[in-house]
Amino acid sequence: MSELDVAGLQRRLAEFAASREWQAYHTPKNLAAALSVEAAELLEIFQWLTPQEADRVMEDPDTAHRVADEVADVLAYLLQFCGAVGVDPLVALAAKIDRNERRFPVGRPPGRAARVSEEGDRHSSE
Amino acid sequence: MSELDVAGLQRRLAEFAASREWQAYHTPKNLAAALSVEAAELLEIFQWLTPQEADRVMEDPDTAHRVADEVADVLAYLLQFCGAVGVDPLVALAAKIDRNERRFPVGRPPGRAARVSEEGDRHSSE
Amino acid sequence: MSELDVAGLQRRLAEFAASREWQAYHTPKNLAAALSVEAAELLEIFQWLTPQEADRVMEDPDTAHRVADEVADVLAYLLQFCGAVGVDPLVALAAKIDRNERRFPVGRPPGRAARVSEEGDRHSSE
Amino acid sequence: MSELDVAGLQRRLAEFAASREWQAYHTPKNLAAALSVEAAELLEIFQWLTPQEADRVMEDPDTAHRVADEVADVLAYLLQFCGAVGVDPLVALAAKIDRNERRFPVGRPPGRAARVSEEGDRHSSE
Numbered sequence: 001m002s003e004l005d006v007a008g009l010q011r012r013l014a015e016f017a018a019s020r021e022w023q024a025y026h027t028p029k030n031l032a033a034a035l036s037v038e039a040a041e042l043l044e045i046f047q048w049l050t051p052q053e054a055d056r057v058m059e060d061p062d063t064a065h066r067v068a069d070e071v072a073d074v075l076a077y078l079l080q081f082c083g084a085v086g087v088d089p090l091v092a093l094a095a096k097i098d099r100n101e102r103r104f105p106v107g108r109p110p111g112r113a114a115r116v117s118e119e120g121d122r123h124s125s126e
Numbered sequence: 127m128s129e130l131d132v133a134g135l136q137r138r139l140a141e142f143a144a145s146r147e148w149q150a151y152h153t154p155k156n157l158a159a160a161l162s163v164e165a166a167e168l169l170e171i172f173q174w175l176t177p178q179e180a181d182r183v184m185e186d187p188d189t190a191h192r193v194a195d196e197v198a199d200v201l202a203y204l205l206q207f208c209g210a211v212g213v214d215p216l217v218a219l220a221a222k223i224d225r226n227e228r229r230f231p232v233g234r235p236p237g238r239a240a241r242v243s244e245e246g247d248r249h250s251s252e
Numbered sequence: 253m254s255e256l257d258v259a260g261l262q263r264r265l266a267e268f269a270a271s272r273e274w275q276a277y278h279t280p281k282n283l284a285a286a287l288s289v290e291a292a293e294l295l296e297i298f299q300w301l302t303p304q305e306a307d308r309v310m311e312d313p314d315t316a317h318r319v320a321d322e323v324a325d326v327l328a329y330l331l332q333f334c335g336a337v338g339v340d341p342l343v344a345l346a347a348k349i350d351r352n353e354r355r356f357p358v359g360r361p362p363g364r365a366a367r368v369s370e371e372g373d374r375h376s377s378e
Numbered sequence: 379m380s381e382l383d384v385a386g387l388q389r390r391l392a393e394f395a396a397s398r399e400w401q402a403y404h405t406p407k408n409l410a411a412a413l414s415v416e417a418a419e420l421l422e423i424f425q426w427l428t429p430q431e432a433d434r435v436m437e438d439p440d441t442a443h444r445v446a447d448e449v450a451d452v453l454a455y456l457l458q459f460c461g462a463v464g465v466d467p468l469v470a471l472a473a474k475i476d477r478n479e480r481r482f483p484v485g486r487p488p489g490r491a492a493r494v495s496e497e498g499d500r501h502s503s504e
Contacts, residue, residue, distance in 0.1 A: 029172040067211060086184060
């Protein structure tokens, strides 16, 4: 399918919102809030599961559908947010991976790396 | 650049994590939590802004960089989560847009549509 | 200390914000966003920990301080949100426990209870 | 009512969980995730509202009930989290207000104060 790439999906989302006159709601602040809410809905699926149960979450068809559905919501709001602020998410991620490859020496766990990183930068995720 | 698509970025993220032995941390549950944390960090940029200030957030170069950086973090954890559970995020979003085009009649604001939708479905975002 | 109750802390928070002219920022929507951001910062402490590591999180003094600090932030924004919308959080919680004691039969895990509950109510947490 | 204080509500929540054998689910990590999810559900109520609509959110009885209900959920998981890690939330908040009264000079907006604060501390909320 020709639309199955990020730019094509962004176009479909923009047309969907425009034809329903939802753009007025799709401000950067509202979309950032909605993105955060959808990410929490994805987390909700896992909140009471043991790590072992969480690893098997896709074995149940209903839960698997719910996971895919929340992934779609997160991506939808992320792409719409990026459209609203003019950020290309693929370029942003490629640039971040480039930076991280320079910053994080091989062989450290994320927590340790994050603590080291925080000395020069408040973003623990970098 | 040949890697500037979702599949290529997913490969780079997987190699980055593997070469640092971070895969043990990258369980579905942990990645869902990390995705939610990064989405909140993006929201944090906007939390005290008026809608008008939020619309101009990219005019300040430091804030613009911070926004792009948080977008990259959200996308990174979303792609790594999708890798861990075996969901194709582009397929999931395309399927969701298809469903939403059938479900949401043109001309309703999101809140109203969400309320109607909740009668048959708990996902207010659909 | 005479102020070590919810009403006293709410007064101190209101005076703190008023004397710095922060009330204009403390709208219900902004406070709900800030509450969500702080809750995510608390979660961030735990995101890469195994359940076993998470259970020992207070043994490290720095992490213990960080946990208490994020708890304070969450409670601060919750109390300020409640002040802004006129909800008494203790009354709201007591009423909810009353309802839940009627709704949740003894002996079910939260996930199961949530699923049953969702048949009549979209709030999986009730 | 004699139980309408934080310690009394914590006792009721602990008894509620114990009598349903939910304690195994109530680990610090799971409770931090659940707290974050509930805070996002509160934010969800506001995500598409203008600041003006958000300020009138309690005028609609159904929405007012939903707000109180989400406040109760956030407080419930915050108190249960505090019980699990042994933090007194009122003491933590009182200590934080003490620190903030020393750190934040009167007359700065939160964003500006947060930026200044970040030079010495990564917690923008302090």
